[in-house]
Amino acid sequence: MSTDTPVKDDKPRRLEQSNPDYDPNIVVEAQNLTKVYRDFWGRQKVRALQALDLEIKKGEIFGLLGPNGSGKSTTIKLLLGLLFPTSGRALVFGKDASEVSKNERIGYLPEESYLYKFLTAEETLDFYGRLFDMPAKVRKERVNALIEKVGLTWAKRRQLKEYSKGMTRRIGLAQALINDPDLILLDEPTSGLDPLGTREMKDMIIELRDQGKTVVMCSHLLADVQDVCDRIAILYQGELKELGRVDSLLKVSDETQVLAKGLTPEAYDDIRAAVAKHGGEVLGIDNPKSTLEDLFLDIVRESQARPGHRTSRADGSSD
């Protein structure tokens, strides 16, 4: 990910100056954030978000988890100013979410890539670059770097209407990164991507975090969230049900896991005996299984390295 062309360096300072309460380590803050959808006559239709209090720190990957209709997208839309809160506040970089200036440092990938289908990839990125008031030279460099980064160089002059869903997601991500944002909001980032694309997307999210950027993503694909997120919030019917670090939330404190290599079946009995001696109970001893994702990725990589050869697993069982 190319980050050599920051849009404007003085922005954090300016924001700090304009808001004395602004803590640069808190990128996103929701205070009692509530959203009620109403019909034309003002009658309450649905309470999409209920008094959400949240702080997202600089440099973390934050996941919003929940089933459909739990308020994940509503939260993101409130943070972006696409929706106005019924009560409470949403602050981004210490500024109210409805302020346009905050968008200078934000990148947003919507749930579906709502892009103009009649533009080519190059035109799309150039257009969004213009919206950031980028000079032509900078714009051109960033457009080329991002198209290469998301692997669409071969299709950069094709209209988006000819793109597959995965390709559209990639260009959607590229447009979210056009301004080298400090905060990236990703709505279902892996939806529509094949396993390879999913892995690349996840790698890219981690890479962004490593560059010091803050990523907020919402998803209902739990594995993806588990793989990349540092902290998560679980929402259900508009209410915050759980909030914390992924590793501590998933840790099963009363179970122990030992990973060993090169043991024979006879050694299993010794292990069982040792566990029994310490008053423990063996829940199972087995060979660990690779994930289907790892298997799929291995096959694809091998096929890329040796075109024309049928790949086979080490134990001799082929597909």
Next chain:
Amino acid sequence: MVVEEFPNFLEWVGPGLLLLLGISVAGAILGIFLGYVVASFKHGPFEAFYVVAKVISEAIPDAFGTSPRRILAIARLSIKEAMRRRVILVTFAIFAGALLFGGWFMNAGSDNPDQIYVNFVLWGTQLLILLMGMLISAFSLPEDIKNKTIYTIVTKPVRATEIVIGRIFGFGALATALLALMALISFAFVWRGLSHDHEIVDSQKVSAFYDIDPETRLSNRGKRVSPNAIKAAETTFESGHRHRVELVEDIRKPDEKQPEDTSNIVSQTIGPDGQIIYHRVIVIPTAGHTHRVTINGTGDDATVELGPATGYFRARVPVYSDGIQFFDRQGAPNKRGIDVGKEWGYRGYVDGGSRLAPNSLSKADFMFSDFDASVLGDETILPLEMSLGVFRTYKGDIEKRVIGSIQFESVPEDPASQNRFQSDSIVFETNEFQIQTLPISRKQPGRLIAPDGSTIEQGVFDLFDDYAKNKKLNLVLRCEDYNQYIGVARADVYFRATDDLYWANFFKGYLGIWCQMMVVIAMGVSFSTFLSAPITMLATIVTMIVGFFTPFIRTMTQEDVAGGGPIESLFRLVTQKNMEVTLETGIGTTLMEQSDNLLVGGLSTLTYLAPNFAQMNFADFLTYGYSIDSQRLLVAIALTLAFCFGLSILGYFCLKTREIAK
């Protein structure tokens, strides 16, 4: 041509700006009030105050933060989007189809084919371009919101101003390009449709013309020929008409003015009394035009060559008076002339007296305050054009036209001490329904009158150097027939200066359409920030209708109409009371009248909010061949800018305060 307004930009702009300021202030107050009411429902009355204050306080940084690059980016996107919709293509296809087949239905041989052609292309272009402007602008933003493509725009540092102005610019640029193309094609269509050539049937030789019987003075088609025609011939039938070509005998005394155009002279001989006898070939005008004649050779070998049509494609430059003043039979000033009953109110009438009261003092004074030789091209003959209405109280000899007269008077600064010039009356026959031209000699016989009314000197005086020495001139129009009336309006009598370039005038006419188009696009974009696409279209159409009929609606709301306003009228309909019946006084009637006043007041206000398209419509100028003066153009452009500005602000606040996502 009916001209009711004679705008002067510098005089217009001051009150215009005040009106704009008034509307802006009223709009701002109304907007704040409505915003507060809506916010109160959503957030409660106290929080609403902060919400409204926040929106207002953010408007200024938003205005300063507006970036031309972002506006251009959105404009470019709008152009691409509109191109993709193919509305432009369809519009152009309809236009091209109309021109391709429209020519079949236009009669180039009618009385004024140029009017028919120009009218056709102008109205066609206007209708199509306004419709197209409305379609591309009304659907764009609602579609963006529906498709959610707007999400990726508003989450960038894009101000609502940029979204609104960018769209107006983009659609405006595209529609301008299309309009320019349509204007060029229209011009070519009119030009090609009307240009044609004739030849003389059978032989081009003058000697082959047939003789005119001096007794009957009829052509071989039985038409009356010119009084001095001695031979005639006919041209070929082209573009639905043919002309009669006549060889006329033009006898002039040696001290008389000799013909300026010598190209159509076949022979020139000296008569027995020393007078010069010219034999000239002329083409009798048909279908609103004639052709230039060139004679090649002399005597029996002389042949006639007819040039292209002349008389079409005029852009007359009228020098109007600065005001018209009517006087009644007693000579008292009168605003609208003599009342001749329920006639069209555009013209005022002057009467010619009657046998019982022959000395009517009724007249119409046209006051020129800048009557200068430089304005009228320093010519010796000044063409005075008139299009008069006639109101006859008896038919009499229907062939006989009503007689009128004009007279020139100087306007001394101090009539009590300064002498004044007064010309002799120039008597003419009125030619109603047509523009008639009186060639006025610069040297006018008349007299110099002392302040006490006595004649100091009689003689021939110069219109510019004597009569209008102080650049002020009074033209007096009278009716000279008993019991007949001549109707006239300010725009009906004018001196004609050198014509403007026709093509330049043609494009000025299209500039008027451009102004209307830009206002429609701005309306479409602005309304679509808070309305759905079909409702936006409906709102734009309603505003357009109000705009086109602004003068009518305004008159309707300002005049006291018998039968009351809409509610009272409905009441009268239901209770079967006619317009003249006085309603019983009481609370009900008062309530009805007050409600009507409120409705009529609202309608009147609406006419000030809706663009007055009549001020941007120059179709009549082109159709009737008048130059569009720069003052009118400036007013139209200023109005367009004002509306685009106002509508952009409306669009900004509506887009800023609406939730983009649902």
